[in-house]
Amino acid sequence: MTLAHENGIRAWLQATGGIVVVLLLTQFFTGVLLAFYYVPSVDHAYQTVSYIEKVVSSGSWLRAVHHYGSQWLAVLLFLHVVQLFATKAYLERRVQWIASIFLLALIMAAGGTGYSLPWDARAFFSTRVAEGLMTGLPLAGRMARLWLLGGSDISTLTLSRFFALHVLLIPALIVAVVVWRTRVGNIFGYRHAILGGVVFAALAVWCLKHPAPLGPSVGAMTENYLPRPGAQFLWLYESLKYVPGGLGSVAGVILPGIALLILISLPWLRNQKVIGATILGAGAALVLIMTTVSYVGDRRDQHTRKQLLLQAMQEQTVRSEPFKATPLQVTAAATSSQAAGSGPPVLYVKFCVQCHGPHGEGARQGRLSFPPLLGVAAKPRRTVDDIVGLLKDPTAYGVQPPMRSFSDKLTEPQMREIAEWIVKLQK
Amino acid sequence: MNEMTQMNEARSRRSFLKLLPLGVLAGVVASIGGVAFRFLRPRISAVSDAWLDVALLSELKGPHPLARKVLAENVAGWAITTEEHNVFVLPEKNNQVLSAICPHEGCEVAWDQAGNRFSCPCHESYFAADGARISGPATRGLDSLPMRVQDGKLQVQYIAKERAIQA
Numbered sequence: 001m002t003l004a005h006e007n008g009i010r011a012w013l014q015a016t017g018g019i020v021v022v023l024l025l026t027q028f029f030t031g032v033l034l035a036f037y038y039v040p041s042v043d044h045a046y047q048t049v050s051y052i053e054k055v056v057s058s059g060s061w062l063r064a065v066h067h068y069g070s071q072w073l074a075v076l077l078f079l080h081v082v083q084l085f086a087t088k089a090y091l092e093r094r095v096q097w098i099a100s101i102f103l104l105a106l107i108m109a110a111g112g113t114g115y116s117l118p119w120d121a122r123a124f125f126s127t128r129v130a131e132g133l134m135t136g137l138p139l140a141g142r143m144a145r146l147w148l149l150g151g152s153d154i155s156t157l158t159l160s161r162f163f164a165l166h167v168l169l170i171p172a173l174i175v176a177v178v179v180w181r182t183r184v185g186n187i188f189g190y191r192h193a194i195l196g197g198v199v200f201a202a203l204a205v206w207c208l209k210h211p212a213p214l215g216p217s218v219g220a221m222t223e224n225y226l227p228r229p230g231a232q233f234l235w236l237y238e239s240l241k242y243v244p245g246g247l248g249s250v251a252g253v254i255l256p257g258i259a260l261l262i263l264i265s266l267p268w269l270r271n272q273k274v275i276g277a278t279i280l281g282a283g284a285a286l287v288l289i290m291t292t293v294s295y296v297g298d299r300r301d302q303h304t305r306k307q308l309l310l311q312a313m314q315e316q317t318v319r320s321e322p323f324k325a326t327p328l329q330v331t332a333a334a335t336s337s338q339a340a341g342s343g344p345p346v347l348y349v350k351f352c353v354q355c356h357g358p359h360g361e362g363a364r365q366g367r368l369s370f371p372p373l374l375g376v377a378a379k380p381r382r383t384v385d386d387i388v389g390l391l392k393d394p395t396a397y398g399v400q401p402p403m404r405s406f407s408d409k410l411t412e413p414q415m416r417e418i419a420e421w422i423v424k425l426q427k
Numbered sequence: 428m429n430e431m432t433q434m435n436e437a438r439s440r441r442s443f444l445k446l447l448p449l450g451v452l453a454g455v456v457a458s459i460g461g462v463a464f465r466f467l468r469p470r471i472s473a474v475s476d477a478w479l480d481v482a483l484l485s486e487l488k489g490p491h492p493l494a495r496k497v498l499a500e501n502v503a504g505w506a507i508t509t510e511e512h513n514v515f516v517l518p519e520k521n522n523q524v525l526s527a528i529c530p531h532e533g534c535e536v537a538w539d540q541a542g543n544r545f546s547c548p549c550h551e552s553y554f555a556a557d558g559a560r561i562s563g564p565a566t567r568g569l570d571s572l573p574m575r576v577q578d579g580k581l582q583v584q585y586i587a588k589e590r591a592i593q594a
Contacts, residue, residue, distance in 0.1 A: 055505075
């Protein structure tokens with residue numbers, strides 16, 4: 001539908017489909033490129049996203065285009081739906097109307113699954129919220145939670161699921177919907193093309209100045225970290241403050257789902273104008289009001305404002321730090337001898353590095369803090385023999401869980417090799 | 428004549444407007460495509476000059492090449508991987524260390540005790556006990572690695588596979 005017969009401003013206002021097409025293409029291309037480096041596992045996701053941001057040429061810009069493009073796409077697709085509603089497309093161009101509503105639902109799903117992928121602190125909390133929303137669903141809550149997480153808790157399986165949904169299933173459905181839509185008419189007249197081109201150029205320029213956010217890693221998160229979702233989810237975040245307990249699932253999942261179903265069925269309903277206008281108007285009002293309330297609330301509360309400012313500064317600092325590659329855990333046949341020169345023994349890399357760091361500097365995992373091993377030989381009862389004994393039976397040396405016995409994993413010579421390396425570590 | 432000109436102008440305008448969407452799509456694809464080339468450009472790791480432990484000197488005895496493994500750190504983009512490489516020590520040649528990589532296509536040679544030679548399982552190149560080429564598609568012998576003795580241990584600097592093949 002080129003709408004070539006329309007003239008003037010009205011015709012331009014009705015050419016929003018082109019913007020959607022251009023932004024969809026942009027999301028597709030940038031997503032494919034990001035997948036060349038991204039690894040969907042909780043051990044490597046943050047590291048690979050940092051690598052894209054800090055090392056890969058144009059990586060920061062591409063990620064920003066993908067990140068902000070998804071937000072712009074949701075807003076402009078909603079405006080496209082409003083425009084279709086205003087021109088009574090639900091009566092005259094049903095396929096176009098239904099396809100656009102489906103597309104809106106799919107874009108929201110893509111945004112939700114994509115948000116978890118960087119696996120920074122924000123992503124972790126958003127996954128927790130998604131888990132909570134699923135759990136609260138009536139009747140099927142427990143099952144829905146397990147299916148969403150891929151297991152009994154958030155794990156690397158959860159991230160794999162979100163990744164598969166985000167890059168395979170949802171894009172395939174989007175392509176199917178777009179193909180279905182284009183079968184009934186051209187969506188790309190010259191006005192559409194010009195508007196699409198202008199929005200793409202604006203997005204490209206915006207992303208030169210505004211990198212996509214990347215919070216602290218889950219391991220580096222401090223206790224007073226305040227999770228705040230991106231602009232596209234602020235309305236949901238704020239709304240959930242006002243909804244008690246399991247009713248959050250009603251507000252966050254069931255009501256939006258029902259609203260979308262009603263919009264899809266609009267061509268066959270009575271009082272279409274009133275129903276459609278109510279849903280679209282209430283949806284837009286809810287998103288606008290809640291986003292504003294959240295934004296203003298955060299800035300009015302002095303403590304919150306200070307903490308968010310601090311987090312923004314910390315994020316800036318992390319962003320400007322040089323990238324540091326991390327050792328992969330070794331699973332090959334290596335059984336002894338050092339990884340390289342005076343580096344850690346291979347079995348230290350395999351069993352100890354996760355908690356004590358690649359150079360014995362210690363590490364954090366969530367709220368757990370693991371001690372550094374630097375200068376440990378200066379402490380009482382920490383000779384090579386003591387460390388071998390400690391690796392066999394930590395409690396005998398006053399070390400409590402999560403430190404475990406490695407008697408079942410390491411032979412005595414292997415423990416000795418690790419211990420001999422550890423006692424050489426200097427502060 | 429005037430009508431003719433107007434018709435031509437209208438036709439030309441229509442053609443331009445028809446091509447405009449294609450132009451915009453091409454622009455979007457080209458701008459992301461240009462960035463994609465830089466984004467996907469392979470990153471060559473710096474060659475490591477670390478000295479890697481091969482074995483204690485006291486272990487290196489006998490008339491035949493001794494197979495040993497060295498573990499080398501490789502920075503691959505965002506990750507540091509530990510890779511295991513096979514080498515052969517020649518005790519009778521002042522502990523010279525040979526890379527196990529065949530200089531033909533990069534497969535790893537094995538020591539054939541019965542034939543007193545190294546053989547490549549891929550394309551049947553053969554090398555003498557000192558690494559010199561005997562026959563097969565390889566055009567030169569096995570590479571000798573830089574070595575030194577430190578604290579009673581034999582150490583080498585490992586040459587990466589692509590360098591060994593290209594040399």
